[in-house]
Amino acid sequence: MTTTSGKEIILGVTGSIAAYKACEVASLLVKRGVRVTPVLTCSAQKLVGPASFEGITGNQAVTDMFDSGQNQEIEHIAAATRADLFLVAPATANVLAKAAQGLADDWLSTTLLATRAPILFAPAMNTNMYGHPATQANIATLSDRGCHFVGPDSGTLACKTVGAGRMSEPACIVERSMRLLENSDDLKGRHVLLTSGGNHEPIDPVRYIGNSSSGKMGFAVAEEALRRGAKVTVISGPAEVAPPVGCKVIPVQTAQEMCDAALLIAPGADVVIGVAAVADYRVEHPMTEKHKRNGNDLTLTLTQNPDILAAVGAQKKNGQITVGFAAETGDLVENAQAKLSKKNLNLVVANQVGVSDSGFGSDTVRAIFVDASGAVEELSLQSKGDLAHSLFDRITAILA
Ligand code: PMT
Numbered sequence: 285m286t287t288t289s290g291k292e293i294i295l296g297v298t299g300s301i302a303a304y305k306a307c308e309v310a311s312l313l314v315k316r317g318v319r320v321t322p323v324l325t326c327s328a329q330k331l332v333g334p335a336s337f338e339g340i341t342g343n344q345a346v347t348d349m350f351d352s353g354q355n356q357e358i359e360h361i362a363a364a365t366r367a368d369l370f371l372v373a374p375a376t377a378n379v380l381a382k383a384a385q386g387l388a389d390d391w392l393s394t395t396l397l398a399t400r401a402p403i404l405f406a407p408a409m410n411t412n413m414y415g416h417p418a419t420q421a422n423i424a425t426l427s428d429r430g431c432h433f434v435g436p437d438s439g440t441l442a443c444k445t446v447g448a449g450r451m452s453e454p455a456c457i458v459e460r461s462m463r464l465l466e467n468s469d470d471l472k473g474r475h476v477l478l479t480s481g482g483n484h485e486p487i488d489p490v491r492y493i494g495n496s497s498s499g500k501m502g503f504a505v506a507e508e509a510l511r512r513g514a515k516v517t518v519i520s521g522p523a524e525v526a527p528p529v530g531c532k533v534i535p536v537q538t539a540q541e542m543c544d545a546a547l548l549i550a551p552g553a554d555v556v557i558g559v560a561a562v563a564d565y566r567v568e569h570p571m572t573e574k575h576k577r578n579g580n581d582l583t584l585t586l587t588q589n590p591d592i593l594a595a596v597g598a599q600k601k602n603g604q605i606t607v608g609f610a611a612e613t614g615d616l617v618e619n620a621q622a623k624l625s626k627k628n629l630n631l632v633v634a635n636q637v638g639v640s641d642s643g644f645g646s647d648t649v650r651a652i653f654v655d656a657s658g659a660v661e662e663l664s665l666q667s668k669g670d671l672a673h674s675l676f677d678r679i680t681a682i683l684a
Contacts, residue, residue, distance in 0.1 A: 299327020411447030499523025
């Protein structure tokens with residue numbers, strides 16, 4: 285029996301075209317041993333029927349505040365109290381606005397207001413609606429109140445536009461739900477600082493030297509730290525994905541900017557994690573004008589950038605934990621051990637790069653933990669979220 289078996293989730297389904305995917309969310313949750321109470325708004329019922337959810341979950345779907353034969357006015361308080369997690373998937377701009385304002389005009393919004401369970405929203409909407417300042421302000425308000433968000437993803441939307449707004453994949457929503465059900469706040473009161481993404485080192489005003497770090501690993505680490513109750517600051521170089529809602533993001537371009545920010549913030553952090561693929565070199569003298577092709581070869585002189593984690597490690601205070609990632613194509617353990625001592629780290633996460641299922645841009649990762657006591661643990665292929673979860677299990681053990 286897992287720690288999440290027998291727990292109860294209210295699954296709120298609102299009127300987005302992604303409502304049909306909520307059936308898969310319900311099904312995956314049931315398979316994980318969770319009791320699911322489906323709640324469909326009127327708009328959701330235009331897109332997907334309650335019978336599907338009742339068949340999948342074995343529980344009556346709530347469709348109306350005043351259904352005859354059901355004492356729903358009272359039941360919503362009982363359910364709000366009983367629930368271990370309130371998941372809204374898909375969550376439209378409308379339900380986010382109502383929740384942010386505290387409006388309570390149907391079963392779902394009323395119960396959202398009454399519950400003290402953790403709340404997880406999986407937004408799904410048109411890109412412009414998602415990017416609208418009103419929606420972003422509502423998300424910020426809810427996030428400040430401690431609500432959690434998974435997604436949205438980017439891609440082609442039902443309205444044929446391309447951009448952020450697609451609901452996260454059901455498996456991803458379920459993973460996030462399970463972690464919230466585990467109900468850990470073992471980093472409450474702690475400040476986690478991390479570097480994430482890559483760097484752009486300018487050659488001239490329009491060209492740069494960079495790498496293909498997507499930010500996925502760094503943001504997965506940030507998300508897990510948030511879930512465990514930490515205050516999270518991410519110094520982020522250019523990234524392909526959006527940071528999780530709820531962390532403070534300091535955007536930078538170059539390694540020097542990343543280093544300056546890290547050295548400023550690190551003294552106040554309990555945990556510092558270097559996930560960024562830091563540019564080891566920069567162009568010594570970037571050109572101030574755009575370089576014109578002139579028939580000659582171009583030689584650039586590169587000079588070393590500072591080693592950010594080594595600088596943080598050199599000023600490490602008592603009790604502070606520093607963790608490095610090591611992107612390696614071979615000799616993972618040996619390379620990690622060398623970095624551990626050179627940068628005065630507590631732990632190194634050596635991850636395999638140069639293969640399709642692990643490394644830059646991938647959703648999964650092959651990693652080995654190497655710690656300062658000499659312990660080595662090889663992990664199976666897993667999602668970056670799962671790696672972040674295991675990483676913080678180790679970090680909290682060291683902190684304790
Ligand atoms: O963003 P993704 O697409 O998800 O990819 C994730 C990742 C592959 C970038 C990530 O998992 C990873 O391995 N990051 C570290 C990559 C790296 O640059 O490793 P490294 O061996 O060069 O550096 C070792 C450690 O020192 C790292 O923690 C790095 O952040 C840090 N470092 C390195 C150089 C430098 N000048 N300053 C540093 O702080």
